[in-house]
Amino acid sequence: MNNKDTNSKIADLQQQLDTYNIDACIISSSDPHGSEYISAHWQCRQWLSGFTGSAGTLVVTKTKAALWTDGRYFIQAEAELKNTNIKLVKQGIADSLDINNWLTKELKPNSTIGLDGTTFSYNTVKNFMALANKQTAFKFNTSIDLTTNIWLDRPKLPANKVFIHDTKFSGKTYKQKISSLRKKLKQLNCNASLIASLDEIAWLVNMRGADIQHNPVFLSYAFVSLTETIIFANKNIFGKQELKYLQENKILLLEYNAVFEFLKTIDSKHTFFIDNNTTNYTLYTYIKNNYKHESGISPVAELKAIKNNVEIKQMQLCHIEDGIAVVKFMFWLQQELRNNKKVTEITAGDYITATRQKMNNFVTTSFPPIVAYKENGAICHYQATAKSSKVIKGNGLLLIDSGGQYLTGTTDITRAIACSKLTTEEQNDYTLVLKSHIALASFIFPKDTLGIQLDAIARGSLWRNKINFNHGTGHGVGFFLCVHEGPQSISPRYNKTTIKPGMVITNEPGIYRDMKHGVRLENIMLVVKAGDSEFGDFYKLEPLTLAPFDKQAINFAMLDTSEITWLNSYHDKVYRKLNNHLDPETRNWLREQTSKVET
Numbered sequence: 001m002n003n004k005d006t007n008s009k010i011a012d013l014q015q016q017l018d019t020y021n022i023d024a025c026i027i028s029s030s031d032p033h034g035s036e037y038i039s040a041h042w043q044c045r046q047w048l049s050g051f052t053g054s055a056g057t058l059v060v061t062k063t064k065a066a067l068w069t070d071g072r073y074f075i076q077a078e079a080e081l082k083n084t085n086i087k088l089v090k091q092g093i094a095d096s097l098d099i100n101n102w103l104t105k106e107l108k109p110n111s112t113i114g115l116d117g118t119t120f121s122y123n124t125v126k127n128f129m130a131l132a133n134k135q136t137a138f139k140f141n142t143s144i145d146l147t148t149n150i151w152l153d154r155p156k157l158p159a160n161k162v163f164i165h166d167t168k169f170s171g172k173t174y175k176q177k178i179s180s181l182r183k184k185l186k187q188l189n190c191n192a193s194l195i196a197s198l199d200e201i202a203w204l205v206n207m208r209g210a211d212i213q214h215n216p217v218f219l220s221y222a223f224v225s226l227t228e229t230i231i232f233a234n235k236n237i238f239g240k241q242e243l244k245y246l247q248e249n250k251i252l253l254l255e256y257n258a259v260f261e262f263l264k265t266i267d268s269k270h271t272f273f274i275d276n277n278t279t280n281y282t283l284y285t286y287i288k289n290n291y292k293h294e295s296g297i298s299p300v301a302e303l304k305a306i307k308n309n310v311e312i313k314q315m316q317l318c319h320i321e322d323g324i325a326v327v328k329f330m331f332w333l334q335q336e337l338r339n340n341k342k343v344t345e346i347t348a349g350d351y352i353t354a355t356r357q358k359m360n361n362f363v364t365t366s367f368p369p370i371v372a373y374k375e376n377g378a379i380c381h382y383q384a385t386a387k388s389s390k391v392i393k394g395n396g397l398l399l400i401d402s403g404g405q406y407l408t409g410t411t412d413i414t415r416a417i418a419c420s421k422l423t424t425e426e427q428n429d430y431t432l433v434l435k436s437h438i439a440l441a442s443f444i445f446p447k448d449t450l451g452i453q454l455d456a457i458a459r460g461s462l463w464r465n466k467i468n469f470n471h472g473t474g475h476g477v478g479f480f481l482c483v484h485e486g487p488q489s490i491s492p493r494y495n496k497t498t499i500k501p502g503m504v505i506t507n508e509p510g511i512y513r514d515m516k517h518g519v520r521l522e523n524i525m526l527v528v529k530a531g532d533s534e535f536g537d538f539y540k541l542e543p544l545t546l547a548p549f550d551k552q553a554i555n556f557a558m559l560d561t562s563e564i565t566w567l568n569s570y571h572d573k574v575y576r577k578l579n580n581h582l583d584p585e586t587r588n589w590l591r592e593q594t595s596k597v598e599t
């Protein structure tokens with residue numbers, strides 16, 4: 001990174017503060033749709049600061065600049081902000097100020113703070129606005145995009161072609177989906193909704209795009225009333241067939257930016273449902289100020305989370321394809337290492353993407369593969385760079401977290417692999433994580449169970465050893481959509497959404513030892529009925545992911561009979577589902593990997 005460049009960008013931005021007569025500005029790392037991955041057009045914070053992590057907020061006053069990020073990115077931010085005038089503020093570290101406290105300290109009373117309200121959620125801006133009180137008398141201007149005047153070669157809005165996602169994959173037509181949504185809106189006493197979340201729109205209309213890397217979505221908003229559906233998107237991304245499809249389904253298409261003007265024309269008798277997490281501040285505020293409204297978790301997100309029978313069938317097939325790709329990769333890796341070929345974190349990541357690319361229904365990766373050898377595995381969101389990429393050679397654990405987007409579903413799998421010999425600590429950690437994984441995978445729980453309850457079940461075997469990990473145990477997964485999908489989660493953080501049949505959710509406990517190694521074992525699980533009794537309905541989790549766990553890494557003395565039985569039956573399933581699709585050599589290898597362990 002050219003840091004001189006960063007400093008001159010910040011100086012330019014500070015000049016803009018004068019031009020607009022404001023005293024500070026807050027730059028987000030988000031887009032107007034609350035997306036997890038964002039297109040280049042909205043990477044303002046990254047362009048200005050040079051910090052490339054996914055989470056971070058830049059605040060600039062006339063004399064200072066500071067960037068807030070969380071523990072995942074401390075090391076990276078330190079390196080990328082080195083020699084710039086931007087101060088790194090580490091969130092969650094004891095004496096570090098949060099943005100509000102910092103601004104209170106830096107700004108004089110009566111100051112004006114500017115931000116672009118379309119790139120923040122309503123809740124985030126509301127939190128900033130708590131700054132404005134009698135003492136500070138701060139004022140806010142929430143409709144300033146200061147970057148645009150200085151970012152002269154700012155990338156244009158993405159405009160990639162969309163396509164219809166066939167009902168043979170999605171299982172439900174647009175008409176079925178919109179009628180379920182309208183029913184839900186009526187139950188919520190609403191008759192309109194403005195949807196900003198890109199995966200919700202793609203799901204609703206059964207269309208996919210390519211506007212965001214790893215996420216097959218297209219840039220859009222949707223307005224739904226009890227009688228109308230309007231999509232706001234670049235008209236050029238729709239081909240003849242897609243336009244005909246919209247017409248047949250009575251979906252009106254308006255330009256992307258027309259959404260704000262359109263809202264002004266809507267009858268004030270409407271009662272809106274609006275998601276206060278995914279709708280940007282500007283839109284949310286407009287609706288809040290002009291219409292009766294209800295807010296909460298989007299009904300689309302709730303409908304989308306329960307996979308229908310066709311989607312479930314497709315996801316099962318999808319995991320056969322993904323399992324073939326992963327097994328081929330694992331076999332290749334073992335051969336390469338045995339033959340002393342040079343494999344690095346980057347070349348291994350490229351190879352696993354390449355094996356997926358050969359699969360019929362593969363479209364793209366669902367996130368950049370994480371390949372982390374030895375101590376790199378301890379960095380949770382590690383991303384190998386040319387500089388950091390280790391040669392995989394000798395002993396130790398290799399962690400691989402990767403996934404694909406297929407027409408038939410989205411995958412996300414993590415395995416840790418033993419390269420030659422492991423230390424006792426590495427082997428014990430692997431085994432403890434496996435015990436955690438199995439505890440959740442073999443658990444049976446009643447209807448209305450919360451994710452936070454399941455989280456404790458998964459962590460039990462770690463907690464008994466005073467070990468813990470710093471991320472959720474599981475997240476929802478989209479159907480050929482985002483790899484991280486709500487509203488359900490398995491996490492120490494309270495989430496009111498209960499775990500229901502038809503949901504898919506990951507099971508991914510881990511152990512990370514700083515400067516040593518990391519283990520995470522992740523399968524995608526389908527929530528299914530486990531039967532009922534006089535105490536009501538019971539559910540369980542059934543693995544969709546098909547790939548072996550590394551028996552070389554297990555300390556079997558730490559597993560009890562029921563855990564070994566679970567492992568044997570899972571491995572048996574992996575072999576049965578995949579063996580017919582493999583060449584003889586790979587099949588033999590998989591047979592060995594999945595062979596029964598005596599109890």
Ligand SMILES: [Mn+2]
Pocket residue numbers: 412475506508522
């Ligand atoms: Mn995951």
